[in-house]
Amino acid sequence: MKGVVSRAEVAxxxxxxxxxxxxxxxxxxxxxxxxxxxxLSIVMLLSFxxxxxxxxxxxxxxxxxxxxxxxxxxxxxxxxxxPSGRQIQFTDEDMELLKARIPELAAIxxxxxxxxxxxxxxxxxxxxxxxxxxxxxxxxxxIPAAGGRFVDDADxxxxxxxxxxxxxxxxxxxxxxxxxGRTIQINQSPFLVVGVMQPKVMMGxxxxxxxxxxxxxxxxxxSMYTDARVGNMVYEPVxxxxxxxxxxxxxxxxxxxxxxxxxxxxxxxxxxxxxxxxITGNIALGIQIFLGVIGALTLFVGGMGVANIMxxxxxxxxxxxxxxxxxxxxxxxxxAPFLMEALMMTVMGGVLGTAVSLxxxxxxxxxPLEGQAFEFLxxxxxxxxxxxxxSVVLGTIGLLAGYFPARxxxxxxxxxxxxxx
Numbered sequence: 001m002k003g004v005v006s007r008a009e010v011a012x013x014x015x016x017x018x019x020x021x022x023x024x025x026x027x028x029x030x031x032x033x034x035x036x037x038x039x040l041s042i043v044m045l046l047s048f049x050x051x052x053x054x055x056x057x058x059x060x061x062x063x064x065x066x067x068x069x070x071x072x073x074x075x076x077x078x079x080x081x082x083p084s085g086r087q088i089q090f091t092d093e094d095m096e097l098l099k100a101r102i103p104e105l106a107a108i109x110x111x112x113x114x115x116x117x118x119x120x121x122x123x124x125x126x127x128x129x130x131x132x133x134x135x136x137x138x139x140x141x142x143i144p145a146a147g148g149r150f151v152d153d154a155d156x157x158x159x160x161x162x163x164x165x166x167x168x169x170x171x172x173x174x175x176x177x178x179x180x181g182r183t184i185q186i187n188q189s190p191f192l193v194v195g196v197m198q199p200k201v202m203m204g205x206x207x208x209x210x211x212x213x214x215x216x217x218x219x220x221x222x223s224m225y226t227d228a229r230v231g232n233m234v235y236e237p238v239x240x241x242x243x244x245x246x247x248x249x250x251x252x253x254x255x256x257x258x259x260x261x262x263x264x265x266x267x268x269x270x271x272x273x274x275x276x277x278x279i280t281g282n283i284a285l286g287i288q289i290f291l292g293v294i295g296a297l298t299l300f301v302g303g304m305g306v307a308n309i310m311x312x313x314x315x316x317x318x319x320x321x322x323x324x325x326x327x328x329x330x331x332x333x334x335x336a337p338f339l340m341e342a343l344m345m346t347v348m349g350g351v352l353g354t355a356v357s358l359x360x361x362x363x364x365x366x367x368p369l370e371g372q373a374f375e376f377l378x379x380x381x382x383x384x385x386x387x388x389x390x391s392v393v394l395g396t397i398g399l400l401a402g403y404f405p406a407r408x409x410x411x412x413x414x415x416x417x418x419x420x421x
Contacts, residue, residue, distance in 0.1 A: 028345065031309050034302035035349020035394075036356065042295025043357035043390055047380035049288035055201075055378030056284045060277050062202035062210075064140045066240045069206060070233045070250065071269035079261045088258050088267055090230035092222075095133075097257065098235070102249045104242045108235040109136035112221045112228045113207060116187040118214060120173045127169055128213045129186055131221020131228070137164070139236050141200060142210060148180045148195030155194075155217045162220075164195040168211035189224065191216065204276050206232075243274050296393050302349065303397035306342050310405035342402025343395075350394040358382060 072088040095110045112131035117124050136142070137150035144150055144164065155162050163186065170179045170193075179193040202209055222228055237246045247270055248262075255262040361380045 027309060027312075031302070031305045032345055032349045032352065034305045035299070035346055035397075036302075036353035038295070038299030038302035039350045039353025039390065039394065040357050040360075041298040042292065042393060043354055043382070043386060044360065044380060045291035045295040046288065046386045046389060047357070047361060047382050049284070049291045050383050050386060051378035051381040053281075053284035053288060053378075054381060056203070056280045057277075058378075059201045059203035060273075060280045062141055062200045063204045063276075064234070064236075064273060065277070066243065067139050067234055067236045067273050068243065068247065069271040069273075070235060071231075071271075073266050073269050075260045075264055076266040077261045077264045079264070080259050082259055086258075086260070088254075088260070090233065092218075092230065094230070094254065094257070095233060098233075098250060098253060101253045102246060104238050104246050104249065106236045106238040107135040107139055108233060109133035109139065110218055110230045111136065111232050111234060112218060112225070113231050114221075114225060114228065117185075118169065118173070119185045120182075123173055125169065125172055128207060129163075129221070130213060130215055131218040132215050133218050135236075136215065136234060139234050140210065142215065143198045143200075144195035145198045147178070148193075150195055151215060151217045156219050159219045159223050160217060161189065161191045162194045162216065163191040164197065164215045165193060166197050166209075166211040166213045167199045168209070169214060170196045186214065186216070187224070203280070204273065206271070240274055243272060247272065292389065299393055299397060303346070303401045306345050306398070306401035307405060309345070310338055310342050310402055311408070338406035339399070339402040342405070343398040346394055346398030346401065350390070354390065 072090050074088065075082075075084050075086045078084050090110070092110065095108055099105060099108055109132050113128055115126055115128050118127045118129065119125070132151065134150065134152050134156060137144075142150060142164070145167075148164070150164055151162060154160070163184065165173070165179060173179065173184065174182070179196055182193050183190050184193060185191070197210060199211070207213075235246070235250075237243045250270070251262040251265075251268060254260075254268060255264075258267070260267040361382060364379055
């Protein structure tokens, strides 16, 4: 029986709403448009924030995700009878030592580097060439384009003269031609191009962006430049939460070998990219919250319009309310029509605003927007979280906009309302 009564009440409210809409078309239309505009604002602002957040995460991952970069430094403390100010210099054995002593290390690669002429025919570019291990590519997010590969274990063992080009360097040398399978000269030595890096955006970097660099096997680099020293090492913990333990172990293991205080943080330099990612994530979240608050305030203005209409409706129906209450209508039966009318206007405006937002985002998605600025800012992106937040804000505003006028209607004195003109 309750279900039948509820359906009857809903049908009655809908008839009252249609009658009021026919009588006050402009007022209701303007109110629905105000809600639609507020919904459009909050959805677009949150979507721009979501797109920016994803773009930030993408650019941060360009350097590598959850990795650390390790450089040799100089001691600042006297230790074991040795003075401070001693320079630390890595060797090839340090990588193997760290792999053997630190089980929390998932991968590690040494990195040699030198700026040398890279040429193709008459074209010559003074580019940074680095000697690395096979694990370097995945850690540093250097993903070869289709048809190519990164250096592998066989290249390392046989000291092959193979090279992986950054996409910018490949374009400078080959233009639009496919470099894979072609031969270039690195410091007048022939190298076979086995891969070209896929384009990526980098927010953080060291020694310049990857797109302008070339990677060759570390053993090949060492055979070409016998005086070369390991400039730095790149490592990846088995899990992000193991990063702090890995750093402490690196200081302990190398401190024992090079005889420096493990607490001397200047003896080694470590760039933990997790901190960058954490800061970037917080910045993106802060921007999202700020944009969401602005959108919610805009939507709140539309909610005030709904409340004003409902107060006017209560005033117009004062005699009708008095008759209902005189006939024994309960408080919920008086309040329900006003609450549902407010929710109907809110839902209509919300659906309209969301539909327009999605249409605008679809239009922006097909626009040929290019350049570094758009790669960093991203495109507006709708997500389930945005849909949930918008629904919660719309529902709250609709309920509040209908509740207070409805409560006023239910508190009307029947005797007074029957005499109201």
